[in-house]
Amino acid sequence: MGILSIQNACKTYSGGFEALKGANLEIEEGEIIALLGPNGAGKTTLISTICGVSSLTSGKIIVDGLDIATEYRKVRAMIGLVPQEIALEPFETVINSVRFSRGLFGKRKNEAYLDKVLQTLSLLDKKNSKIMTLSGGMKRRVLIAKALAHEPRVLFLDEPTAGVDVELRKDMWNTVANLKKQGVTIILTTHYIEEAEAIADRIAVINSGEILLVEDKEALMARMGQKKIRIDLDRNCSEIPPKLDQYELALSDDGMSLTYTYDSALDRTGITGLLNDLRTSGLNMRDVQTQQSSLEDIFVGLVQERAP
Amino acid sequence: MNFQAIRAIYIFEMSRFFRTLLQSFLSPVLSTSLYFVVFGTAIGSQIKNVDGIPYGSFIVPGLIMLSVMTQSISNASFGIYFPKFMGTIYELLSAPVNFLEIVVGYVGAAATKSLFIGLVILATAYLFVDLDIQHPISMICFLLLTCLSFSLLGFIIGIWAGNFEQLNLVPMLIVTPLVFLGGSFYSISMLPQVWQTVTMFNPVVYLISGFRWAFFGQADVAIGISLGAISLFTFACMAFIWWIFKTGWRIRS
Numbered sequence: 001m002g003i004l005s006i007q008n009a010c011k012t013y014s015g016g017f018e019a020l021k022g023a024n025l026e027i028e029e030g031e032i033i034a035l036l037g038p039n040g041a042g043k044t045t046l047i048s049t050i051c052g053v054s055s056l057t058s059g060k061i062i063v064d065g066l067d068i069a070t071e072y073r074k075v076r077a078m079i080g081l082v083p084q085e086i087a088l089e090p091f092e093t094v095i096n097s098v099r100f101s102r103g104l105f106g107k108r109k110n111e112a113y114l115d116k117v118l119q120t121l122s123l124l125d126k127k128n129s130k131i132m133t134l135s136g137g138m139k140r141r142v143l144i145a146k147a148l149a150h151e152p153r154v155l156f157l158d159e160p161t162a163g164v165d166v167e168l169r170k171d172m173w174n175t176v177a178n179l180k181k182q183g184v185t186i187i188l189t190t191h192y193i194e195e196a197e198a199i200a201d202r203i204a205v206i207n208s209g210e211i212l213l214v215e216d217k218e219a220l221m222a223r224m225g226q227k228k229i230r231i232d233l234d235r236n237c238s239e240i241p242p243k244l245d246q247y248e249l250a251l252s253d254d255g256m257s258l259t260y261t262y263d264s265a266l267d268r269t270g271i272t273g274l275l276n277d278l279r280t281s282g283l284n285m286r287d288v289q290t291q292q293s294s295l296e297d298i299f300v301g302l303v304q305e306r307a308p
Numbered sequence: 309m310n311f312q313a314i315r316a317i318y319i320f321e322m323s324r325f326f327r328t329l330l331q332s333f334l335s336p337v338l339s340t341s342l343y344f345v346v347f348g349t350a351i352g353s354q355i356k357n358v359d360g361i362p363y364g365s366f367i368v369p370g371l372i373m374l375s376v377m378t379q380s381i382s383n384a385s386f387g388i389y390f391p392k393f394m395g396t397i398y399e400l401l402s403a404p405v406n407f408l409e410i411v412v413g414y415v416g417a418a419a420t421k422s423l424f425i426g427l428v429i430l431a432t433a434y435l436f437v438d439l440d441i442q443h444p445i446s447m448i449c450f451l452l453l454t455c456l457s458f459s460l461l462g463f464i465i466g467i468w469a470g471n472f473e474q475l476n477l478v479p480m481l482i483v484t485p486l487v488f489l490g491g492s493f494y495s496i497s498m499l500p501q502v503w504q505t506v507t508m509f510n511p512v513v514y515l516i517s518g519f520r521w522a523f524f525g526q527a528d529v530a531i532g533i534s535l536g537a538i539s540l541f542t543f544a545c546m547a548f549i550w551w552i553f554k555t556g557w558r559i560r561s
Contacts, residue, residue, distance in 0.1 A: 051402040054560055073310070073404040081402050087395030096323060103316025104403045146399070 003029040003154060003185050004050070009059035011045050011209075019045040021209040022059070029153070032176065032186040033214075034196035036299055037206035043189035044084060046206070047156045051081045063154065077105055080152030084159040084189075086139045090132035094123060094142055097131060098149045105150030117148050121175060137168040144175065155179060157188045161195060173199045193299055207303050220298065227264045229271065231278065232257045232287040241281040247274050258283075264292075313405045317413025318420075321387050325421045332421065333428060336375050340429045343371050344436040347493055358495050361524050364437040369520040370492030371433070376426040376451065377458045377487055377512070381479045384418035384462030389469050392559070401560060407553030411546075415463050419455035426451050439523070446531075447522035453538050454515055458483075460545035467558050486512045491520075496528040511537060 004027040011020040019042050027033055035043050048054040050061055052072060061068045063075045089097060098114050118124040121141040126134060131142060140160065147155060157176070161169040176186055176199050190196055196203055197217070204214040213220075236255040247270060250259040258278075262269045278285065325332055344364065352363035359366075391397040400410060433439060441447050462479075469475040490512030496504055507513055508529075518534025521527035527534065552559065 051398075053398050053401045055556065073406075076402060076404040079402065081398065083395070083398050085395050087398060089390075089394060089396060091327065092320075092323070096320070100316050100320045101399060103312045103319075104399060104405065106310045106312045106404055108312060 002026045003064055004187070005060075005062040006046070006050070007060040007062070009046065009049060009061060010057045011042075011049055011054070012057045019209055020049070020056075020059075023206070023209065023211050025204055025211055025214060027185060027187060029185050030180065030183055031201045032180055032188060032199055033202045033204055034200035034217075035187060035189040035204050035206055036191070036193065036196050037189075038191060038303060041206045042209040043206055044158055045209075047081070047158050047187070047189060051079055051156060052076055053081075073106075077150065078153045080147035080150065080155045082140075082143045082147045082155070082157045082160055084162060086136065086143065088131045088139055088142060091130060093128050093130055094118070094134070094145070095127040097142065098145050101146040102149035107150045113151070114145075114149060117145050120178065121145050122171075137164055137171075140164060140168075140172075141175075148179075152184065154185045154187065157186060159189055159191070161190070161192065169195070205299060205302055212302055221292075222264070226261055226297075227269075228291045229260045229262070229274075230257055230289045230291065231260070231285050232289075234284040234286040237283060241283070243277055243281050244274070247277075310405050310409050313403060314409050314413045314416070317410065318417045321414060321417030322420065324387075325383075325417070332425070336379070336425045336429050337432050340371055340375070340432045341436075343367070344433070348436060358498070359524075359526055361526075362437065365439055366495075366520075366524075367493050368430070368433045368437065368439060369523050370487075370490075370516055372426050372429050372451070373454065373490075373512075373516050373519055374484075374487045374492050375429055376422045376454055377483060377515075378479055379425050380418055380422040380455050380458035381462035381465060381483060383421045384415055384459040385466035385469065385475055385479075387414045387418055388463055388466035389475055392466075393472075397559065407550060410553070411460070411463065411549055415456065415459040418459040418462060419452070422455045422459065423451065426455065441523055442525040443522045447519065450515070450519045450522050450534075450538070453542065454519070457538055457542040457545060460542060460549065464545060464548055464552070467552055483512075486510050487516075491516045491528060511541060514538065 004025070006023055006025040009020050009023040010018070012018050023042070023046060035046065037043050045054065049056050050063070050068065052068065056069075063078060066075050068075045092100075095114065095118075098118070099109070102110070102114065115124060115127070118127055121144055123138065123141055123145060126138060131139060134142065144157075144160070160176075161172050164172065173195070176188070180186060188195070188200065200217050202214060203217050203220055205212040233256055237251065237258070238255055240249055240251055240258070244258075247260055250261075251257075252259070260271070260274055262271065275285075344367075347367055348364035352367070355363040357363065357366075391400060430439075465475065465478050469477075489507065490510050491507070496507055496513065496517075499507060514529050514534040514537035517527040517529040518531055518538065521531050521534070551557070
């Protein structure tokens, strides 16, 4: 069993809305897993139930062999949560806010450690500043500092870069990568595919309260990733010659290019045959480009496939 | 028991109090001085004695109670409502703390603040009237119990409140009238018989009466009944808060 095991987790809100419908997920220690899903998929609900912010209707969640329902003290002491919304006391200083978080989780004062955390997050020079004077990006980093203040083994980042500019987003990814190096297990929710693609080891896709798949990022892209080859022609082609029907080519609107979609994982991709048949059909190539499908294409495909 | 968490909550809450120390200190001193000028000097000069006690001195326990009760409720309700309002309550809910530790932290800080204000008012009273406290230890115990029980009530109000208007609703519409009608500025025996009977349904009467007994050795209600009433009230608040955390009412979805 990994560091976190979610077993048949169900959550129905008082209004009757089923946010989780038997979610199952196993997470290994030290990995970064991205929980990917559209808005309302159940990502935040899943995190909230693990962290104790809301309770499960049924099912079980085990952290490092401990049930969150019965061993909540030990479990919660291991977990850090960075919420989606920037929720901070505006009139308090950064250091007091971080000290509060450390104490709340039962840890003794350790100024050296807190300074180190603030240093890592480029906040040390702001430690005595009031939170209300910080920029949005800094506030988000204060939230991470608070979550790390009690030295958690598992860190939940709920949409950590929502509304954050590109530069800061990359800083945040570096921070996450550094935390991984320190051995922290990171569960990240996002609907930015590029974020998952950039930093996650594994991807879990969630939609309508169900985990649709969990897979190693590279393997997922290799397994489900389709490649496309675009063939630019030297003259306009009004219709695809019948000899090329077997390749299910797409002709561009201007008739100047053909697109062939194939599975890169197959032994026989059909590219050689296509190029030969093109030549014998009387079409001349001007240029050839290949394109790898992104995680976004895979994700959209999966969600659409499972849509009711 | 997570003592570090209790300490963290307590220090965090007290730091809010110290940030506005001038306001926290000046406000009760000013309002108490005004009460003494208006009730003690202007009106009090026409009343002379109540149950053999000079009117200016007679109203001191009631004045302290008035401020302590309203301040306890307002401090405790704001203390827990503000994290709800700002969204920082997530941290409390995800921390390894139980309901008792949260209550001790928040209610302890709120009770400390109102105890401080109560003592400031008492000190201010010495500037206006002669006071000879008959049972100082009982006086401190009553003051502490009142700070504690009304802070517990304030904590419940803070959890219940969905907006700032509701936060002020109970203190403004229920507690303040009960305190004013609970014998803060008069002896129950000064009322007609019918109103004396009605007044006995006001729980605040028992607190003010007990507190006044600690000051002057005489009260409208027997001291044992007063102690029983405040203990029962404290216990009821604790039981309600335990239920809130058990069910997650208004705090956990």
